[in-house]
Amino acid sequence: MAENKRENFGGRFAIIMAMAGSAIGLGNIWRFPYLAGEHGGAAFILVYILSSVFLSLPIFLSESIIGRRSKSNTYGAMKKLAPGTRWKWLSIITILAPLIIVSYYSVVGGWSIEYLVKSLTFGFNSVPKEEITSLFSEFISRPYAPILFHTIFLGTTAIILTAGVKSGIEKFSNWSVPVLFLLILAILLYSLTLPGAMGGVIYMAKPDFSKITSKVILAAMGQSFYSLSLGVGTILVYSSYVSKKENLLVSGLGTAAFDLMFALMAGFAVMTAVFSAGVTPGAGPGLIFESLPYVFATMGESAPVLSGIIATVFFVTILISALTSAVSLMEVGVAYLIEEMKMKRKWATFTTFIGTWTLGCFCSLSFGPLGGIQFFGKTIFGFCDWISSNFLMALGALLFSLFVGWKMKKSDVYDEFTNGGTLKVNVRCFKPVYFLIRYIAPIVILIIFLSGILL
Numbered sequence: 001m002a003e004n005k006r007e008n009f010g011g012r013f014a015i016i017m018a019m020a021g022s023a024i025g026l027g028n029i030w031r032f033p034y035l036a037g038e039h040g041g042a043a044f045i046l047v048y049i050l051s052s053v054f055l056s057l058p059i060f061l062s063e064s065i066i067g068r069r070s071k072s073n074t075y076g077a078m079k080k081l082a083p084g085t086r087w088k089w090l091s092i093i094t095i096l097a098p099l100i101i102v103s104y105y106s107v108v109g110g111w112s113i114e115y116l117v118k119s120l121t122f123g124f125n126s127v128p129k130e131e132i133t134s135l136f137s138e139f140i141s142r143p144y145a146p147i148l149f150h151t152i153f154l155g156t157t158a159i160i161l162t163a164g165v166k167s168g169i170e171k172f173s174n175w176s177v178p179v180l181f182l183l184i185l186a187i188l189l190y191s192l193t194l195p196g197a198m199g200g201v202i203y204m205a206k207p208d209f210s211k212i213t214s215k216v217i218l219a220a221m222g223q224s225f226y227s228l229s230l231g232v233g234t235i236l237v238y239s240s241y242v243s244k245k246e247n248l249l250v251s252g253l254g255t256a257a258f259d260l261m262f263a264l265m266a267g268f269a270v271m272t273a274v275f276s277a278g279v280t281p282g283a284g285p286g287l288i289f290e291s292l293p294y295v296f297a298t299m300g301e302s303a304p305v306l307s308g309i310i311a312t313v314f315f316v317t318i319l320i321s322a323l324t325s326a327v328s329l330m331e332v333g334v335a336y337l338i339e340e341m342k343m344k345r346k347w348a349t350f351t352t353f354i355g356t357w358t359l360g361c362f363c364s365l366s367f368g369p370l371g372g373i374q375f376f377g378k379t380i381f382g383f384c385d386w387i388s389s390n391f392l393m394a395l396g397a398l399l400f401s402l403f404v405g406w407k408m409k410k411s412d413v414y415d416e417f418t419n420g421g422t423l424k425v426n427v428r429c430f431k432p433v434y435f436l437i438r439y440i441a442p443i444v445i446l447i448i449f450l451s452g453i454l455l
């Protein structure tokens with residue numbers, strides 16, 4: 001039987017590292033700091049934490065419960081837990097979404113390789129500061145180089161996946177996630193010593209409750225959701241590799257805690273550096289690929305070697321954090337092909353690679369030669385990002401919470417969440433958690449979803 005051959009993660013540490021690896025990514029570095037600073041600092045962070053506990057955690061647990069109960073990929077899970085129904089067709093959304101995300105995520109991963117090479121060769125010191133912004137737009141619009149780096153990034157992801165769950169994903173995240181924390185800590189400590197760093201600290205931390213509007217609350221929820229990699233089946237698939245002895249609540253809380261810790265550290269590190277160089281903070285690719293290189297170039301005027309080292313450490317951090325996320329995204333497709341199409345892992349990975357690589361090439365070219373192709377006024381890259389983060393992720397999350405809250409038997413949900421009633425704290429938490437999954441999560445997701453499309 002296929003089930004007997006399924007691998008499991010080696011224990012609590014491995015589970016949390018793999019899940020945190022998926023969660024920690026570009027979202028923590030290029031979106032969280034800006035959102036927090038712009039929307040009331042500590043007040044935003046408080047709303048973010050509340051959203052994580054009351055919305056994201058229940059969805060996280062829904063995915064975990066489905067994954068570990070079924071010990072299957074997203075499609076197989078629905079087939080097993082709701083046999084003979086249409087749920088399995090709905091789950092196709094959660095296979096498509098991660099593959100679309102990984103295609104464009106890999107293009108960005110590729111950019112970070114290019115910028116890493118630039119840092120290693122002290123490339124930012126030789127460019128006049130004023131030209132850094134145009135350097136970025138010029139680079140991404142080129143036809144070949146970005147595709148080469150996209151290929152290297154996605155190829156590395158695929159190589160990790162061919163090694164399997166334990167020797168591939170687990171081994172990689174067991175060392176890379178702790179290394180990410182060390183790197184970001186080093187950058188944080190350094191950036192706090194920069195002149196004018198306090199400006200960044202104040203920007204990020206000063207509590208301003210007057211900025212908390214309904215729109216900001218929606219933004220906090222959306223970010224917490226995105227940051228925890230929810231709604232696209234990655235947590236479901238990773239949870240299917242969790243043994244029946246483990247506590248799902250602990251892995252959920254652990255992952256959320258590490259993700260938040262990283263977002264805060266990255267936030268303070270990035271913003272203090274940005275403020276010290278007198279740059280206006282923004283969100284998105286511009287923050288990492290324009291503002292920060294500008295900061296490095298400014299530092300390079302007085303300390304060229306140090307600035308090269310810091311830039312290198314920074315882009316290594318971005319690269320590794322993007323890789324651990326890409327691994328989890330691609331695994332959703334790989335697990336599906338292995339279990340449903342009966343492919344060998346190697347072929348399943350290769351097939352997924354070819355599909356996502358091709359879409360990624362189109363995404364990359366949409367900054368240059370294919371810029372004219374537009375869907376709903378968006379380029380191919382923009383459309384892939386928009387449809388996955390505003391549409392498919394919310395739909396997937398809705399699907400998972402409705403499935404656990406309304407389709408699965410309550411006794412099965414209880415059994416899975418409490419390990420057959422043996423985990424005392426989980427038994428006590430079950431009622432509120434079930435209520436959040438059944439009523440609150442679907443309603444709130446629907447609101448976020450509609451506002452994402454309509455606003």
Ligand code: TRP
Nearest residue numbers: 023025026027028226227229325
């Ligand atoms: N959580 C990732 C980040 O913060 C991005 C992301 C969104 C993601 N959805 C995902 C990663 C699904 C892996 C799987 O950057």
